[in-house]
Structures are given as C-alpha cells and as structure tokens.
Amino acid sequence: MDKVKSVFVSYSWDNDEHQKWVLNLTNKLRTNGVDATIDLFETQNGTTNLNKMMIQGLRDSDSIIIVLTEKYANRANKFEGGVGFETTLSLPILKNNPNRLIFILRHKENYLNAFPFHYRDYYAIDFSDDVSFENAFRKLLYHIAEVPLFEKSPLGKMPILQPINSNSAINVHETIESG
Secondary structure, eight states, rough: OOOOOEEEEEOOOOOOOHHHHHHHHHHHHHTTTTTEEEEHHHHHTSSHHHHHHHHHHHHSSSSEEEOOOOOHHHHHHHHHHHHHHHHHHHHHHHHHOOEEEEEEEESSSSSSGGSSSGGSSSEEEEEEOGGGGGHHHHHHHHHTTTTSSSSSOOOOOOOOOOOOTTTTOHHHHHHHHHH
C-alpha cells in the first residue's frame, strides 16, 4: 500500500473569506486521501502553542503548501507574525529540499505582488480563478503524489536528413515524414 502523503498548509489570515477558502482546500485534500492539516484544526482543540504547531507542521510533513497572496508576501518579506515565523523556518527547506514546498497562487492581480522576495523564481499552481479550481486542484494532487501530470513520449530515432536543393519545390514536411 502506498504511504499516505502528509501536507501542512501555510497561509496568511487575510480575511474570513480567504481563511474559509483555505479551510475548504485543506478538507478537499483530506477527502482525496492527503493527510492535510491547517492551524484551524489545531486551535479548535483548545490552548495551542502556535510556534510549536508551525515547527512540527513544517518539519514533519511530506510537503508544505504555501498559499500566496499579497498579504502573505508582505508579511513574509517583513518577517511578521506567523507568516514571518514560517518564512524563517522555510528558508532551510527552500535551500536543501525545495521540492517539499508547493506554491499555490491565490491572487487575481499582478501575480508578482503575491510572491515574497525569496520565492519569486518558483513555479506556483494558479488558484486565482475559481472557475479553474478543479484543474488547479488536479495539478496539486499530482504534485503532492509526485506523479507527472503529462506523459512524456519516449525519445525516438532521428530520421536521416539530407540537404534540400534550393531549386527543388520539395515540401519540407513531406521529406521529414517520409524519411
């Protein structure tokens, strides 16, 4: 049996709507076989040491999903609050094992505003348009499972190619296909 993948979700508390969106994403991951966790699962059980929870989440999870928004970027860049603390914790992961970090973009305007300085050159799965949610979610599941989304064709043999006489009216496509 395949090992269940564990995921810690890092996000900023932008507003109630955003927090609900992240909660719904986390629960959808769980219903799809991913052991996803979020701070709200821990804090509802009583007094919680948030720093300990963040350390354990980043240290012990197979992957860390980072939900990028403009507020997240601002807090990460200034090392403010929980996002700032998680940023500090994520820097060694970024350096030593960047594949553990999965960036998802939840920002409709200039996407660069949602990337903290140190994440700017990394790919993010685009969750900014709710209409495309299912496609983005599928990409996320494949990424978590470490399964390629697209099949890569095997490398074929290069056809024997001959120079084409400039006086000929030969169609280049026909020459390659018939070679």
